[in-house]
Amino acid sequence: MLLPNEPPPEEGIRHRQSDIQAFVNQTEMGTGTLYIAESRVSWAKDGADRRSNLSFEYPRIAVHAVSRERAIFPHPCLYLMIDGVLDLPEVREPT
16 A cells, blocks of 8 residues: 555664655655665655655565666665555656
8 A cells, every 4th residue: 555644654663764865756755764664665754744755565566676876866776666656746757
């Protein structure tokens, strides 16, 4: 399940990393904290506004990889291809 605007997980956290930029397609969502939990991967934007939080349960992650190929994306990243639709008005469709 795609869980937009969800608070970060509180249980089963295996890794937490702060100062992480999130991108959806080529749209920068801001800086926040990445959570790798037993049930899902989540990113919570810094500050009190949860409207930009992203959370994905593992069955919705179709492909994942660690990429350092700057010719494809200008930053090293954790790449996630999601099976589903994100309805985020601030995100531009890929061209």
